[in-house]
Amino acid sequence: MKDKKTISGNLFDLKILNRLFQYLKPYKGSFLFLVFLTVLSAILGPAKPLIIKYTLDTYVQGSDAIGLRNMVLLLLGLLALHSVVEYLHTYIASWLGQSVIKDIRIKLFSHLVRFRLKFFDRTPIGTLVTRNVSDVETLSNVFSEGLASIVADLLQLATILGVMFYINWKLTLYSLSMLPLLLLSTYIFKEKIKSSFNEVRTAVARLNAFVQEHITGMNIVQIFNSEEREFEKFKKINEEHKVSNLKSVLYYSIYMPVAEIMAAIGTGLLIWYGANAVMKEMVSLGDLVAFILYISMFFRPIRMIADRFNTLQMGIVSSDRIFKLLDNDEDIIPSGNHKAQSFKGEVKFENVWFAYSEEDYVLKDISFNVNAGEKVAFVGATGAGKSSIISILNRFYDINKGTILVDGIDLKTYDLDYLRSQISMVLQDVFLFSDSIRNNITLRNDSISDAKIWEAAELVGARNFIERLPGGLDYNVQERGATLSVGQRQLISFIRAMVYDPKIIVLDEATSSIDSETEELIQKAIEKLMLGRTSIIIAHRLSTIRNSDKIIVMDKGEIKETGKHEELIAKGGLYAQLNKLQYKNLLEA
Structure with a gap:
């Protein structure tokens, strides 16, 4: 029941x-000024018909x-x-709303x-994007169109009602x-529109998710000639939207005419x-004219109040979602x-056990030692647990035992920042912004100068290709580095x-996506990069790790063998089998 209440919004x-x-505390002065403007507006609005009444009864009648x-x-x-x-009321309410959501968005993103990963x-991802963008944006309406407008409308209604009863209670009742x-x-209307808004938000979420997913995976759609099938699915989702x-x-088209008719009947x-x-x-002409003006002023906010309350309600729902995310401390990585x-x-x-979920361990009782400055390689089939070792070393995840x-x-x-x-x-899959x-x-x-960048670029043999790009270091690589080749993106990651x-330098399948010519180009740079540093290498191609100080062979989350290349070959174990299989595949190629 609690969850249901949260979804519908209180x-x-x-x-x-x-x-x-x-x-609002940092903007206390602006908020108090907004309150003053709200009260002033509630007084000035009803004052106009009162002046007209007085003018008609006193100066028009008296010529x-x-x-x-x-x-x-x-x-x-x-x-x-x-x-x-x-x-001023509209501008300051909107300014306050935008200032608050700016602060909330910064706090939420930080x-x-x-x-933890x-x-x-x-x-x-879509859920987190919605929280950071759409839900936070909805909060601005709480101040600009929701709470501020509701308070202003209610104050004005109370003032108008008081003045109307003061002038003539019988006219007020009619x-x-x-x-x-x-x-x-x-x-x-409020209840119906609330339900429809929930349906709209759900439909928008489905539409956004579908479009985002299929644009990202458009190459798969086209490779398998699935454009028409996916288009039909899109049309169905779009129809629901x-x-x-x-x-x-x-609901609006029904409510608005009904409200207008009722207001018109009251005026009639x-x-x-x-x-x-x-x-x-029995009544002066000024009284009648003032009441006609008041009745128009009175019914207008009544007609709008359902919208105002729904705006406020959506803001409360969005706030609840955001605060739940901000209150989540369980997923924060504790820093020493x-x-x-x-x-x-x-x-x-030392006896490290690790699972991504519950007891499904991907690393089982792992123990090894890498001395400072050593070059250690991890090998094994896909899923052996090699990359998991790197993830827990960087504390992207915390271990279960050990x-x-x-x-x-x-x-x-x-200290987490210091450690990283x-x-x-x-990495094998280079991400570029x-x-x-x-x-x-x-x-x-x-703190990193251009001179340092060019020095590293020279070292990995990337200087020439960067200099040929329009703008050099200022060249925009576009989303995920789309304008660069796989090899060029990898070279950028080496410079980084x-x-x-x-x-400590970690190479996780770092040369697997690079052609032989480019790989040869950066092998010397890798050796210079590793000089004087602890180096941890994960590689499928065993030819790249022959000179490692230590090779650790893994299988199904466990360490099976440890030693130098020659020692492991001589043992004739798992490493020797992997080496033989790769050599055979190379000959067949």
């Missing part, structure tokens, strides 16, 4: 509203031209002042980047005779009774505070690893 969830208002002129000037001044107040494994029916229809939107339009009853009362001199004065790069695994020591210190006691600054990785080559290398670290000058 309109006046004071706990959530209170948390939202905490973000006082000078007094009439002065009242007209007063009314024009009041109109101008009210326009300025309305402008929170997300601290999550395990969280991202089980949470769809004017508001249709109010109960209007309130009932507004409530029904259209139907859900039309349902909300239907007022004119009928009021005109008779004027002729019998240890920073070594002299980081050497010695790595030791201990990992770096320079004799427990890995978990290290000492480890650089070159839609940005310049410079920013993809430095990741916007201003070098400029950070790590003590």
Whole structure:
């Protein structure tokens, strides 16, 4: 039941509203000014019909031209002042909303980047994008179109009602005779439109997910000639989106005319009774004109209030989703505070067990030692657990059992930023941002100079191809480095690893996507990169690790063999079999 309530949204969830208002503290002055403008607007609006009533009853009836002129000037001044107040109210409410969501979005993103990779494994990307963009954007409407507008409307309604009863209670009762029916229809509309909005949001989410997924995987769609089948599926989802939107339009198209008719009937009853009362001199002409103006002012916010409440409700629902994400501390990687004065790069695994989910272990009782400056390689079939070792060394995931020591210190006691600054990785699947080559290398670290970038580029043999690109280091590689070849992207990742000058370098299938010519080009650079550093290499091609100080052979999450290339070949075990199989495949190729 609790979950259901959360999904539908509790309109006046004071706990959530209170948390939202905490973000207004830096803008306290602007918020108090907005409150002042809200109250002032609620007074200025109802004041205009009152002035018109007084003008008609006093100066028009008394044929006082000078007094009439002065009242007209007063009314024009009041109109101008009210326009300025309305402008400031709208602008400041929107400014506050945008300022608050800017702060919330920054806090939410800074929170997300601290999550374990395990969280991202089980949470769809689309959901996180929605939380950071759509849900946060909805919050701005809580201030600009929701709460501020509701308070302003309610204050104005209370003021108008008070003035109307003060002028003539009988005219007030005739004017508001249709109010109960209007309130009932507004409530029904609010409930119906809330349901339709939920359907629209669900349809939008499905449509976005389908489009995002199929644009990303368009090559698969085209390779298997599946364009027509996927297009038919898209049309079905798009039709559902259209139907859900039309349902909300239907409710609006019914409610608005009904509300207008009720307001018109109320106005008609007022004119009928009021005109008779004027002729019998029971009511002044000014009273009748003022009431006609008031009844229009009164029914307008009533008609809009259902929309206002739904806007507020959607904001509460979005706030609830965002705060649940912000309150999630279980997926935050706890950071120690240890920073070594002299980081050497010695790595030791002691009886390490690790599972991505529950008890399904991918690493089982792993123990090994890598001395500072050593070159150690891990080999084994796909799924043996090689890459998992790298993931837990960087603390992308935490181990289930055992201990990992770096320079004799427990890995978990290290300051996380410091630890990762000492480890650089070159992965098989290179990810590049839609940005310049410079920013993809430095990741916007201003302490890395262009001279250092060019020095690393020269080392890996990438300087020539970068210089040939339009703009050189300023060249935009587009999304995921689409304008570069696989080999060029890999070279960029090598430069990225070098400029950070790590003590531990990790090569995870780093040369598997590079052609033989490019691989030969960077092998010497790799040797220079590894000089004086602890090097951990994961490779399928055994030819690249023959000169390693130690080779660790893994199978199904366990260490099967350890030794140098010649020793392992002589044993005739798993490593020798892998080597023989690769040599055979090379001859057949």
